[in-house]
Every structure is written in C-alpha cells, then in structure tokens.
Amino acid sequence: MKNKNTAAAVVIAAAAVILLSSIAAVVISRRKPAGSTVEIISDGKVICTLDLSSEPDREITVEYKGRKNIIAIENGDIYMKEAECPDHTCMKTGRLSEAGVPIVCLPNHLIIRYKNGGGDTDAAA
Amino acid sequence: MQRRESRTAQIAELGVLTAAALIIFVIENQIPSPVPIPGVKLGLANIITVYAVYHYKWSDALLLVLVRVILGSVFAGTMISFAFSISGALLCLAGMIPISKLIGEKYIWLSSVMGAVLHNAGQTAAAVAVMKTTAVIGYLPYLMISGCIAGAFTGLAAQLVTVRLDSDRKKGEKSSNDDA
Incomplete structure (x- = not known):
C-alpha cells in the first residue's frame, strides 16, 4: 500500500x-510578438509567404486532393473563409491572431501561421 | 483484480462495454466542440477505456479500444480522424496500463489524467506526421491542459462506475450465496 501511495505521488x-x-508555454507563446509575416503551408510545403501589413484584400484558393480551401485577407487580417472538409474547425478558429494558435485544417493538410511567434515552433523544430 | 468468472462471461461483458463505448463516442461526436482547437474534447468514451484497463487483462482492454476506434471511425469519422484516434489510443494505453498497475484502484482518476495527456501527445505526433510540419506542435500545450481537465473528469466518472459496480457485484454474490 505504501508503494502505491509513493507511486501515486510521483504520478x-x-x-x-x-x-x-x-x-x-501558452502564456509565453501569447506574449511573444509575432511580426506581420504569415506563411501558408499546404501538405508540409510553404506555398506562400505574405506580409499582412502591405497585403491588399483578396482571396486565395488552395486545393488539396480536389478539396478547396478559400483563405481571405481583409484589412490586414487573414482567416479561413471556406473549407471543403467535414469539421470546419479552421473556419471556427476565426482570424489568425498574433497571440493565438495557427489556423489548421487537418483534413486538407493546410496551415496558416505567423512566421515568427504566435504559437510558432521553429525553436523546437 | 482478476475476478473468478468464466471467460465467456468476460467476453460478453467486453462486448457490452465496447458497444457502450461506441454509443458514447458517436453521440459525443455530434456535439460541436466549444473551442476551435482540433483534438479538444471530453472523450467520454474513455470512461469505458479506463474501466476496462482496471478490470480486464491488458490485451482485453487493448482489443476493446481497437474495436471502438475502428468502428467509431467507420460510423462517425473519416480516415484522417482514424489516424489521430489510433495513435492517441495506443500511446494512451501504453502509458495507462503500467501506471494503473503501479498506483492501484484508489487513484483511477490519476491514471485517466495521464492517459488523456498521452492520448493528446499521440494525436499531436500523428498530426505532425500527417501534415508534414511541426507547426501543429503549437497546439500541444493547449491540448495538454484540456487533457488534464478532461482526463480528471472521465477518470472520476470511471471511479464512480467502478465503486458502484463493485458494490453491486458484492451484493449479487451475497444474495447468490444466500440462495445456496
């Protein structure tokens, strides 16, 4: 019994x-300044790098295995406007914020993230 | 913890538990997630997993979870969610089974917390492999926090189930002894 209590204390x-x-980790990643460079990663490859502060409003369509994602840029914000996937988690994430996590669409292998900071993991990688 | 029960009775019980876990899994899948972070959920079906880890051989618990994950993906998910589920479930069991042996029945909720955290770690590893980028690791701390909370919750539920079933079983044994 004593051993079990010791083991429990360790756990x-x-x-x-x-x-x-x-x-x-959450607190630190939220405090890190992110800059304004955003990259879009599709299936592990960076397909474009954007500077949000100078980017005009537009939409970018990314296709993965025939399924489309529409990424919108609006007033220096970027978000997933439409996604052909079952869960739409990426759309619910809303605008990419410097403090938050990257926008991830798991089914379509798509990630939008700040190049430095904002849940970035280059240091770990 | 091994009970004196026929193998047939055990297999029947495992079947019922698997069915219950599947139903819980399918129903929980219908509830939209409150937070937009992939992988965050209560994992109510793991109440059954935790119960099985404590009451059956490890191989039985493993089979139960495998059947639940495979059939769960067939009923509710897609192939991609299968990849995340299976890697999470396997890592979860690989940690939870030895931990449950070490710390015993008094701390079921604790095994469940560790199981949930390992589940989320496994999912993240699968996500890194599938997405071919480490960017998804940014989600890991959030998943760990939600795992601790969800694991404690499902673990407490499993603990309540265990206490209740054990006392029912004792009552059953007593009355059958009285009959004899």
Whole structure:
C-alpha cells in the first residue's frame, strides 16, 4: 500500500509538471510578438509567404486532393473563409491572431501561421 | 483484480462495454466542440477505456479500444480522424496500463489524467506526421491542459462506475450465496 501511495505521488507530480509547463508555454507563446509575416503551408510545403501589413484584400484558393480551401485577407487580417472538409474547425478558429494558435485544417493538410511567434515552433523544430 | 468468472462471461461483458463505448463516442461526436482547437474534447468514451484497463487483462482492454476506434471511425469519422484516434489510443494505453498497475484502484482518476495527456501527445505526433510540419506542435500545450481537465473528469466518472459496480457485484454474490 505504501508503494502505491509513493507511486501515486510521483504520478501526481508528473501530471502537475505537465499541466504547469503547458500553462507556462501558452502564456509565453501569447506574449511573444509575432511580426506581420504569415506563411501558408499546404501538405508540409510553404506555398506562400505574405506580409499582412502591405497585403491588399483578396482571396486565395488552395486545393488539396480536389478539396478547396478559400483563405481571405481583409484589412490586414487573414482567416479561413471556406473549407471543403467535414469539421470546419479552421473556419471556427476565426482570424489568425498574433497571440493565438495557427489556423489548421487537418483534413486538407493546410496551415496558416505567423512566421515568427504566435504559437510558432521553429525553436523546437 | 482478476475476478473468478468464466471467460465467456468476460467476453460478453467486453462486448457490452465496447458497444457502450461506441454509443458514447458517436453521440459525443455530434456535439460541436466549444473551442476551435482540433483534438479538444471530453472523450467520454474513455470512461469505458479506463474501466476496462482496471478490470480486464491488458490485451482485453487493448482489443476493446481497437474495436471502438475502428468502428467509431467507420460510423462517425473519416480516415484522417482514424489516424489521430489510433495513435492517441495506443500511446494512451501504453502509458495507462503500467501506471494503473503501479498506483492501484484508489487513484483511477490519476491514471485517466495521464492517459488523456498521452492520448493528446499521440494525436499531436500523428498530426505532425500527417501534415508534414511541426507547426501543429503549437497546439500541444493547449491540448495538454484540456487533457488534464478532461482526463480528471472521465477518470472520476470511471471511479464512480467502478465503486458502484463493485458494490453491486458484492451484493449479487451475497444474495447468490444466500440462495445456496
């Protein structure tokens, strides 16, 4: 019984470390300035890099295996306007924010993210 | 934890548990996620997984989860969600089974937290492989936090189920002894 309690204490400590370091990671990634360069990654390849501060309003269509995603740029914001996928999680993410996570469309292998910061992982990669 | 029960009875129970897990999974899939982060969900079907890990051989628990994941993808998902589910489920079991042996029945909720966190880690690994970029790791901290919360919740539910079933079973044994 004593062994089980010790083991449980170790696991509780491990869980606490995971939780706290995750919260720290979220806080740090939210504080990092992101700049204004955004990249669009389709199926692992960067298909375009945009500077949102100088980009005119327009729509970009990206196709993956016949399924289309429409990315919209509006007043220096970028968001997923339409996606031919079952869940539409990427559309619900809304505008890409400097503080938040990248916009990800898992079914269509599409990612929109800030090149530096904003949930960026270049340091880890 | 091994009960003196015929193998046939165990297999029948596993079948019922798998069906229950599938129903929970399909129903939960219909509820839209409150947060726009792929992979964040309560994972209510894991109540059954946690219960099975504690009450059956590891191979039985593994089979139950495999059947649930495969049939769940057939009923509700797509092939891509299958890739995430299976890698998450396997990593979850690989961690949860030894942990459950180590810390025992008093801390079911704790095994469930670790299981949920490992599930999300497995999903993220699959996402990196599928998307061919590490950009998705940005989601990992969010998933870990949601995993801790969801895992504690499903683990507590599993703990309640276990306590109740065990006391029912004792009552059943007692009354059958009385009959004899």
